[in-house]
Amino acid sequence: MYDWANSAYATTVLAAVLPIFYSSVAADGLPKNTAASYLAYTHAIGMALVALLSPLLGAVSDLSGKKTSLLTCFSLLGMAATAGFALVERGDWLIASTLLVLSTIGFAGSNSFYDSMLPDLVPSEKRDEISAKGYAAGYVGGGLLLAVNLVMIQMPSVLGLSDSLAGTRLAFISVGLWWLVFALPIMRRVPNLPRQSKENLNAAGYMRAGVQRIAGTYRDIRRYPQLFKLIAAFWFYNDGINTIILMATIYGATIGIGTSDLILALLITQFVGFPSTLLLGKAAGRLGAKRTLIISLLVYVLIVALGFGMTKAVHFYALAILVGLVQGGSQSISRAMLSDLMPAHRTGELFGFVNITSKFSSIFGPFVFGLVGQLTGSQRLGILSLILFFGLGIAILLKVNVEQGKKDSLVKTEPGSYGLKSDTDGAEGFVS
Incomplete structure (x- = not known):
């Protein structure tokens, strides 16, 4: 239900409506290439701030269980920033950029905690399937509201x-409300985990422990070399995926494709993505997650x-269908593979690590896209640069030994090495 809830932000705000609104309303009076570049830079700033916050909060979430x-x-x-x-009035690009940074922090920050719940709630053999169902639900929920x-x-x-x-x-307000209503089940019914630290820490104590x-x-x-290689591959290919999600609409608008065609094509992506994500989840179970992920990349x-x-608009429709075929599947398989290679008692911390490193790396895709477009006056060269990100991701992914990584994840690190008394039995009981 949380995928269903927050995917409305990803579809309506990030992918479909905000890029056009930013270009035509918030950045009214600026050249189109400049508006696209400013939007790209804003995404980069938001990701950088999320990167700084995520690992600390991830470690705190593990220790406190919250x-x-x-x-x-x-x-x-x-939700509040989205509404x-x-x-935002015409020419208020700075206000729009500020709201985008805040909504990015809320969206990406909440997702880091959400993703880290997967190994807490789902046994390893079902994670590919459940992760895919979550992304599929997101496509339907986001598509319906779009x-x-x-x-x-x-x-x-x-x-x-x-x-x-x-x-x-009104669309922006509807996204905030949709996100709130359908997030209520996870907010109200999924309990916090048992506290890992036996010490009764206050907020400052948790922050110090988180830093440690x-x-x-x-x-x-x-100690987890296969996990590290998978994370490194994720840095690159996820940067390419995110840049396509964030910049596709404003790229299409820049080269002259109409607003109705852009939004309708993205709507098609959502409904192609629903069955495709489920099928790729099943394919990962049969062909192997790594092989299926490489094909999608x-x-x-x-x-x-x-x-x-x-x-032409017809070209954008064709590309929207192709994106729908692989976008949800590649992301759900990545989430499941990462959780499989992580030790169960450190998922919040390690997903925090994935968040900080991937968000820092994800600064470069939008930044390169924006910079190349601004320097050359052509966004086409910016989009072409993304081949490098996917190529490097695939090359590193080929070196990941998934089975060895799963074995590595069973080797526990000593909690005492962080200067804390730990109650890992409680967390593991929740997992089992």
Whole structure:
């Protein structure tokens, strides 16, 4: 249900409506290439801030057991900032950028706690399937609200709205409300974990303990070499995937594709993504997660190459279908593979590590896209640069030994090495 809830932000805000709104309203008066570059830089700033916060909060979530509470706080921040886009006026690009940074922190920060719940709640042999079902639910939930938002924007009179801009503002509010309503089940019904630390720490104590665990994470990651290689591959290919998600719509608008075509194509992506994500989840069970993931990344290389030569709306529709075939599957398989290679009692901390490193690496995709577009005056060269990110990701992924990584994850590190007394039995009982 949480995938269903927050995917509305990913589809309506990040992928479909906000890029067009930012370019035509918030950045009104700026050249189109400059607006696209400013949006890319804003995404980079938001990711950098998430990267700084995530590992510390991940370690604290493990020690305190308060994953659900932290997820709730970050989700509420994201919901409020998303609804705030409705107040942005023409030329208010700085306000829009600030709200985007805050909503990015809320969205990505809550996802780090959500992802780390997978090994807490699901046995290893079912993680590919359950992770895929979560992403599939996200495609349906995000797609349904995007369809409603499309009516708000393209046919505002049907809902008694004055114009498309009023429909766009209402769309932002609807995303915040949708996210809130369907996040209530995880907020209210999924309990916090047992506390790992036996010490009765206050907030400052948890922060100090979190810093100690982060230092331990960087020091001890070498004990899990296959996990580290998978994370390194994830840095690159996930940067490429995220950049496509964030910049596809404004890229299409820059080369002259109409707003209705852009949003309708992204709606198609959601409904192609639902069955495709489930099928890729099943394929991972039969062919192996690593092999299935590599195939999906090769499709992304094709998408980038075709995107470079895109000129018509029909081309954007074709690429939207291709993205729908592999986007959810590649992300759900990645989440499941990462959880399989992590020791069960350190998932919050290690997903925090994945978050900080992947968010720092994800700065480069949008930044390179924006910089190349600004320097050359052509966003086509920016999109072509993403082939490098996918190529490096695939090359490193080929070196990952998944079975050895699973064995490595069963070797426990000593909790005492972080200067803490630990109650890992409670956490493991929750897992089993």
